Every structure is written in C-alpha cells, then in structure tokens.
Amino acid sequence: MNLYQKYGVTSLKVVEHAILILITIATIIAIGQEMMHIVNVKRVMLADLLLLFIYLEVLAMVANYAESGKLPIRMPIYIAIVALARYLILDMKGMDDWKIVAISASTLILAATVLVIRYGQLEFPYPRGGKNRRIDNYDDD
Known part of the structure; x- marks a missing residue:
C-alpha cells in the first residue's frame, strides 16, 4: 500500500x-x-x-x-418500520383510507424485506476466507 x-x-x-x-x-x-x-x-x-x-x-x-x-441493513429497516408505525399512530385520524393502506403496505413490505434478507443470510452466507473461496455445507477445513 x-x-x-x-x-x-x-x-x-x-x-x-x-x-x-x-x-x-x-x-x-x-x-x-x-x-x-x-x-x-x-x-x-x-x-x-x-x-x-x-x-x-x-x-x-x-x-x-x-x-x-x-452496518447490518436490517437495523435501518427496523427503524423505518417503527417510524412508519409511529406516523400511523399519530396521524391516523387525519388520514384518508388510501394513505393508511399505503403506509400499512409499506410496513408489510419492509417486514417482508427483513425476512428475505435474514433467509438469504442463513441460506447463502458469505464465504469464509475471502470472496473467491467456495464453501460447501460439508466443508469444514
């Protein structure tokens, strides 16, 4: 270097x-x-x-x-979910139905995103020892 x-x-x-x-x-x-x-x-x-x-x-x-x-990408997504929930709780009375549906759908999409990311981390982990080394489930060396 x-x-x-x-x-x-x-x-x-x-x-x-x-x-x-x-x-x-x-x-x-x-x-x-x-x-x-x-x-x-x-x-x-x-x-x-x-x-x-x-x-x-x-x-x-x-x-x-x-x-x-x-920075685990899930943490900002958790923050966004809580922020959307807070926004919904505070302003629900003044919102029209479509806005409530949109915020609820956004929250569900973020929650599904967390599940997909977590599934990907468990099923397709990054290889140990560098990006070019192949790791199989039975390879422990």
Missing part, C-alpha cells in the same frame, strides 16, 4: 469516527429533549415511547457499526 492510500484510508476512518460521534451526540441530545417534553407535559404518550425506541435503535446501530465496522 503506498503512502497516499495509507493516508487516504486513515483520513476516511477519522471522518467516519467523527461522524459516528456526531450522530451519537445528536441522538443523546434528542433523547434529552424528548425527556424534557415528557416532563413538561407530565404525560407519557405511546408516540413518545415509540420515538424513544427509534432513538435507542439509532444508538444500537451506531454501537454495532463502531464495534464491527459493518
């Missing part, structure tokens, strides 16, 4: 970690603001709990990415 590649990769890693720290700080601030809102209105609503759950999922996603360097 030449000098430019080394510094380029290092620079990108620094930017990546800085953005992860910014996302974490912003999420913690958002959690604090939501907690202050709950304290101010002296009432906890389902929408508040779902929003806190979304923030928790964002923190879990950042922690997972920081630990492994990989």
Whole structure:
C-alpha cells in the first residue's frame, strides 16, 4: 500500500469516527429533549415511547457499526418500520383510507424485506476466507 492510500484510508476512518460521534451526540441530545417534553407535559404518550425506541435503535446501530465496522441493513429497516408505525399512530385520524393502506403496505413490505434478507443470510452466507473461496455445507477445513 503506498503512502497516499495509507493516508487516504486513515483520513476516511477519522471522518467516519467523527461522524459516528456526531450522530451519537445528536441522538443523546434528542433523547434529552424528548425527556424534557415528557416532563413538561407530565404525560407519557405511546408516540413518545415509540420515538424513544427509534432513538435507542439509532444508538444500537451506531454501537454495532463502531464495534464491527459493518452496518447490518436490517437495523435501518427496523427503524423505518417503527417510524412508519409511529406516523400511523399519530396521524391516523387525519388520514384518508388510501394513505393508511399505503403506509400499512409499506410496513408489510419492509417486514417482508427483513425476512428475505435474514433467509438469504442463513441460506447463502458469505464465504469464509475471502470472496473467491467456495464453501460447501460439508466443508469444514
């Protein structure tokens, strides 16, 4: 690896970690603001709990990415499902029937996507030891 590649990769890693720290700080601030809102209105609503759950999922996603360097695509899909559910719960009375159906269908499509991704991970795992090495179910060396 030449000098430019080394510094380029290092620079990108620094930017990546800085953005992860910014996302974490912003999420913690958002959690604090939501907690202050709950304290101010002296009432906890389902929408508040779902929003806190979304923030928790964002923190879990950042922690997972920081630990492994990989972002499981299922985590953002889970966040999207909860966000759609929260949107449906908050605004259902003001929505027309087609909008409710569209949001419900979107949620079902995302849930099916998670199932397909999980099935693919179990049935067609990435090969061990590099992308060109073939792994069969009976090959344990």
